[in-house]
Amino acid sequence: MNVIAEISRWAIPLLLLLIPVTAYLRKVPVYESFVEGAEEGFKTGVRILPFLIGMLVSIRVFVDSGALNILSHWLQPLFALLGLEADFAAIIPLAIMRPLSGSGALGVATQLINEYGPDSYIGRLASTLQGSTDTTFFVLTVYFGSVGIKKYRYALKLGLLADIIGLIISVWIVTKVFY
């Protein structure tokens, strides 16, 4: 694992060194080309701004209202019926939040880890869940928005399907490995 951690640590500095040096050796006007490319960053940032704001407002209003807690409260008997641990309902807000908002999910995961302890069932499950999927809904709206796609077709269903599979596998593997 240390090897991978080291690669992550070195990846960006090495890219910052190797790409410009190689480009220079291949007679690319490095500074001018860099600036030319960087110009696109501004345009893209401005283009995704309305999509970011639109999504964040809706997500924040939903999350801050406490609707997630009510939902997990309703779902509790269902999980008891399925024979899952009573604690399990605590993970529901995180599972719903995960595809919506990265920072929101991290907040929920941090709270769960501190409340139940990092080495508890909920703590380990929250950690696994947080590390395993990305913010599908958010990525989709921003990425599609940036190039003007209005019809997503089956993209959202596919992304959310992957999230649900990630959730099921997380529950299974955490139970399998640690208990």
Add this chain to the structure above:
Amino acid sequence: MVNLIWLLMLAIGIIVSAFNGHIENVTISAMKAAELGVEVAIELIGVMSLWLGLMRLAEEAGLVKGIARIFGPAIRRLFPSLRPDSPALGAIIMNLSANILGLGNAATPFGLKAMQELQKENPTPDVASPAMITFLALNTSCITLIPATIIGVRLKANSANPTEIIGTTIVATGCAMFMAILVDYFIRHRRKT
């Protein structure tokens, strides 16, 4: 579907706040979120400019093509509709590598770049192309080898073994990614025939 989800989140949020007796929170949340959107976008402009500048250097030095040539054959199977020498392949590979290494803020610029390249090859500019959908399915379910942030949280919460969840994370995300690729493949084939 996006329109409906967007509206539902907003409406449910407002209704629940009203029932809980703190309707004023809606105002605060909405304003704060709008401000946050600008903050995120501005921050992203900085990081994006850096990576897109570097990406341009890599392109002009022929490095992106080189990477696409090495990893292309595997990736290209997932994107049969792309031209074999498509510049999108390089950006897709860079995005996935950044995701795998857990370099989130480098992954987004490459991802948006990949979308721009994919859009150039999209015959219907306002409808998602199959290649875009495959790319986003890969992107959102992509394996991260070191989930650094959550390990940090566990460390601070005095975990006996903060890194013990790396294995379970890789298995969970690996299965999700595999299923996403598989289902995407079947959807594309069913639509073709």
